[in-house]
Amino acid sequence: MRATVMYGAGDVRVETVPDARLVEPTDALVTVTRSAICGSDLWPYKQMERSETGRRMGHEFIGVVEAVGDEVRTVKPGDVVVTPFVWSDGTCVFCREGLHTSCLHGGRYGFDGVDGGQGEAVRVPQADGTLVVLPVERDDALMPSLLTLSDVMATGHHAARSAEVGPGKTVAVVGDGAVGLCGVIASRRLGAERIIVLGRHPDRIALAKQFGATDVVSERGDEAVERVRELTDGFGAHSALECVGLEQSTVTALTIVRPGGAVGRVGVPQEESIPDAQPTFFDNVTIAGGPAPARAYIEELLPDVLEGRIEPGRVFDRVGPLDEVPDGYRAMDDREAIKVMIEL
Amino acid sequence: MRATVMYGAGDVRVETVPDARLVEPTDALVTVTRSAICGSDLWPYKQMERSETGRRMGHEFIGVVEAVGDEVRTVKPGDVVVTPFVWSDGTCVFCREGLHTSCLHGGRYGFDGVDGGQGEAVRVPQADGTLVVLPVERDDALMPSLLTLSDVMATGHHAARSAEVGPGKTVAVVGDGAVGLCGVIASRRLGAERIIVLGRHPDRIALAKQFGATDVVSERGDEAVERVRELTDGFGAHSALECVGLEQSTVTALTIVRPGGAVGRVGVPQEESIPDAQPTFFDNVTIAGGPAPARAYIEELLPDVLEGRIEPGRVFDRVGPLDEVPDGYRAMDDREAIKVMIEL
Numbered sequence: 001m002r003a004t005v006m007y008g009a010g011d012v013r014v015e016t017v018p019d020a021r022l023v024e025p026t027d028a029l030v031t032v033t034r035s036a037i038c039g040s041d042l043w044p045y046k047q048m049e050r051s052e053t054g055r056r057m058g059h060e061f062i063g064v065v066e067a068v069g070d071e072v073r074t075v076k077p078g079d080v081v082v083t084p085f086v087w088s089d090g091t092c093v094f095c096r097e098g099l100h101t102s103c104l105h106g107g108r109y110g111f112d113g114v115d116g117g118q119g120e121a122v123r124v125p126q127a128d129g130t131l132v133v134l135p136v137e138r139d140d141a142l143m144p145s146l147l148t149l150s151d152v153m154a155t156g157h158h159a160a161r162s163a164e165v166g167p168g169k170t171v172a173v174v175g176d177g178a179v180g181l182c183g184v185i186a187s188r189r190l191g192a193e194r195i196i197v198l199g200r201h202p203d204r205i206a207l208a209k210q211f212g213a214t215d216v217v218s219e220r221g222d223e224a225v226e227r228v229r230e231l232t233d234g235f236g237a238h239s240a241l242e243c244v245g246l247e248q249s250t251v252t253a254l255t256i257v258r259p260g261g262a263v264g265r266v267g268v269p270q271e272e273s274i275p276d277a278q279p280t281f282f283d284n285v286t287i288a289g290g291p292a293p294a295r296a297y298i299e300e301l302l303p304d305v306l307e308g309r310i311e312p313g314r315v316f317d318r319v320g321p322l323d324e325v326p327d328g329y330r331a332m333d334d335r336e337a338i339k340v341m342i343e344l
Numbered sequence: 345m346r347a348t349v350m351y352g353a354g355d356v357r358v359e360t361v362p363d364a365r366l367v368e369p370t371d372a373l374v375t376v377t378r379s380a381i382c383g384s385d386l387w388p389y390k391q392m393e394r395s396e397t398g399r400r401m402g403h404e405f406i407g408v409v410e411a412v413g414d415e416v417r418t419v420k421p422g423d424v425v426v427t428p429f430v431w432s433d434g435t436c437v438f439c440r441e442g443l444h445t446s447c448l449h450g451g452r453y454g455f456d457g458v459d460g461g462q463g464e465a466v467r468v469p470q471a472d473g474t475l476v477v478l479p480v481e482r483d484d485a486l487m488p489s490l491l492t493l494s495d496v497m498a499t500g501h502h503a504a505r506s507a508e509v510g511p512g513k514t515v516a517v518v519g520d521g522a523v524g525l526c527g528v529i530a531s532r533r534l535g536a537e538r539i540i541v542l543g544r545h546p547d548r549i550a551l552a553k554q555f556g557a558t559d560v561v562s563e564r565g566d567e568a569v570e571r572v573r574e575l576t577d578g579f580g581a582h583s584a585l586e587c588v589g590l591e592q593s594t595v596t597a598l599t600i601v602r603p604g605g606a607v608g609r610v611g612v613p614q615e616e617s618i619p620d621a622q623p624t625f626f627d628n629v630t631i632a633g634g635p636a637p638a639r640a641y642i643e644e645l646l647p648d649v650l651e652g653r654i655e656p657g658r659v660f661d662r663v664g665p666l667d668e669v670p671d672g673y674r675a676m677d678d679r680e681a682i683k684v685m686i687e688l
Contacts (some may be wrong), residue, residue: 018464041373053418093579094603094604097604099603099628100605101626101628102603102604102627102628107541162630172581181574235437257445259436259438259445259446260441260443260446265625268625269621269625271621272619272620272621272622273617273618273619273620273621274617274618274619274621274624274631275616275617275618276616276617277613277615277616277618278613278616280634281609281612281613281633281634281635282445282634282635283446283634284443284445284446284632284633284634284637285634286506286631286632287630287631287632288626288628288630288631289625289634290624290625290626290627290628290629291625291626293628315648320430
């Protein structure tokens with residue numbers, strides 16, 4: 001089969017790899033119908049050290065179940081399924097608490113002999129705990145939005161939940177990438193009164209406004225903080241969504257939140273420590289978040305997607321076949337595309 | 345009047361200062377009957393740069409109202425009152441949200457012309473928003489416990505609340521000082537099933553056990569983390585209370601908490617950044633806390649003190665007159681005393 005392999009920074013290839021197949025009795029074999037490139041894929045695209053064997057890529061996909069192992073009970077061949085970006089057993093103590101990203105028997109796509117999602121097929125371990133059957137046909141018009149449940153919409157939602165977004169609150173979204181845009185959707189969905197998006201790319205800003213952003217701050221750094229304070233009676237936002245992961249964006253998020261507020265961080269941190277230990281302490285700022293337990297959120301978000309109340313699939317501004325994955329990485333890295341969907 | 349002034353690291357004196365007096369119409373003049381030395385007073389005791397004018401010390405006290413300004417409505421001469429460790433107006437947006445430590449018109453004792461609490465009398469600004477009248481006589485046997493509502497018990501409670509302590513949870517308390525001990529009381533009060541205290545001083549450990557600690561870990565650093573994991577099926581504690589503020593104790597707190605858990609930090613951070621940005625992210629650990637909004641907590645905790653359900657006053661293991669304040673600092677700094685109460 002064909003799948004995406006990264007060999008080092010900037011070197012992504014679509015090539016022939018061994019066919020995906022069932023290994024464990026808890027596996028499902030899924031033919032991928034839609035896949036996506038994630039903002040987090042850009043970190044290795046920028047930094048990965050050269051590798052002879054390469055690394056299989058992709059962790060967001062929808063597909064059709066081809067076959068299941070003997071112990072699989074909740075999905076069957078022919079089911080259209082979406083996967084969260086990590087697989088999980090659904091039964092361990094952390095899964096039961098809704099934190100599937102810390103599953104005791106879970107893991108990541110593309111590692112330890114498990115296929116990546118940017119390919120023709122995937123062996124999905126722990127299929128019962130991982131996959132969610134979608135009540136649609138494989139080419140339903142809702143596919144882009146359904147695909148975002150795999151990661152980016154769940155991640156925006158996690159940022160908002162972690163930042164304690166709720167009715168009447170003012171939210172500042174740091175990052176106008178696909179996650180930040182989904183953070184806007186999530187904040188509006190959770191009842192935020194005011195949603196300030198920090199960004200400067202006209203197409204992204206336009207989409208943010210359509211998703212519910214009420215204010216735009218195009219300044220950066222200290223000036224952005226100053227501007228958010230002006231917009232919030234000098235206090236700062238109740239909630240800040242850190243959707244980037246760089247030190248500067250983290251400082252911005254920690255600084256634009258008001259006393260007693262919360263920062264939801266979902267950008268993978270690129271530094272070893274969290275800045276501003278003292279100001280956040282004296283202001284009683286809560287710092288929460290991490291990888292989104294997408295599996296827990298899919299059931300909450302799915303009805304809103306199916307009934308058209310949210311349209312996170314609009315973050316995909318480029319669609320192409322599998323062979324265009326390498327150019328998709330380039331386009332996202334150049335900020336030419338917000339997010340790329342792959343149709344198979 | 346006599347009051348405590350610090351002139352530099354290790355140099356604390358009790359000396360004659362101008363009498364406290366009403367200045368603003370919102371002030372109350374309070375004759376101090378009980379005061380205390382705080383663990384946070386030890387940071388300047390260790391580090392303060394030499395000062396010619398000195399710094400007035402103390403922010404935990406109980407006293408009797410002598411006089412009030414024209415605009416004061418809720419306290420009157422003769423009332424026995426306790427103060428939170430900061431003063432606040434009780435009416436601003438942050439006070440209304442219960443975050444009196446961020447009051448827009450509040451401030452700290454010992455700064456900006458306001459007396460410190462380790463002295464014979466204090467001008468209390470914003471008396472209506474700050475002081476809580478106690479339904480006891482000035483020499484009631486409950487005084488030590490009532491005095492802890494000023495700071496240390498409220499702070500232990502804030503650590504527990506920030507760390508999301510609740511029924512059935514396992515809590516690890518980092519620090520066996522007075523705050524950590526009050527964190528044990530608070531954790532038990534909030535229904536924690538298991539309370540692991542990290543410490544090695546026999547007298548403190550004995551008290552922690554009486555307060556409800558179920559396990560003691562006397563190791564430090566990595567070994568302490570290992571031991572807590574052994575006690576918690578390898579997962580770590582649901583909640584960790586950081587009651588010290590040093591880098592090592594912060595790392596310990598962040599590391600002994602399990603995925604999805606929360607760290608409540610109440611030790612004043614001595615470093616500029618929070619370590620372990622990445623592990624805490626991947627484990628979805630929440631970091632919360634800061635200065636305790638004692639004013640908000642006094643009403644919650646007071647009935648338990650009055651009815652004897654909690655006895656936080658037992659953290660005072662040394663009592664002396666005002667003149668013994670300097671030796672009290674020394675004794676606490678030498679870890680000879682857990683916490684010192686001053687009787688006036």
